[in-house]
Amino acid sequence: MVDEQSPAAQDSAAPSAGVSALLEGLPPLLLGTYTPKIDAKGRMALPAKFRSQLGQGLVMARGQERCVYLLPFDEFRRIAGQIQRTSVGNKAAREYLRVFLSGAVDQQPDKQGRVLVPQMLRDYADLGSDVVVIGVGTRAELWNKDAWERYLAEKEEGYADIADDVLPEVEF
Secondary structure (H helix, E strand, O other), rough: OOOOHHHHHHHHOOOOOOHHHHHOOOOEEEEEEEEEEEOOEEEEEHHHHHHHHHOOOOEEEEOOOHOOEEEEHHHHHHHHHHHHHHOOOOEEEEEHHHHHHOOOOOOOOOOOOOEEEEEEHHHHOOOOEEEEEOOOOOEEEEEEEHHHHHHHHHHHHHHHHHHHOOOOOOOO
8 A cells, every 4th residue: 555645644744734824024034054165266055954044045144243144035035125214314324235145145045046146245244165054033144154153153152141131021
């Protein structure tokens, strides 16, 4: 007897129809830590779990703490729109917008799921071949591997200590 399952049942990673309906319209939720390589031509394969969320295209931009943001198009537009609404009379917002948008580059992954990390952004984040991609909710961040390890080691110390300040209303 052949056990015929639906495609969703065969693929445990696929959300059920009910979950898909609930998630429709919400921004992607990018999670986890991945260690792809940047090749000699500056290309990096997007983590497989991010390809469906970022795979239609993304924007790379200068991030905070010398990382590179990987943003789905819709999320990039949302952030840029918020900054632009405040920028007319706010000098700090104008300056931030100039730096943020001048370093932004839209990308379409190739058939292998690779994107070109522009030299300007590789220089900004000191990216060599060893990199880390982390999911940070509605965006991913691309880090120099050594810089990420130092950052994480430094911040993990205070992780529990700042929970009450950052998450006062969230109960675990």
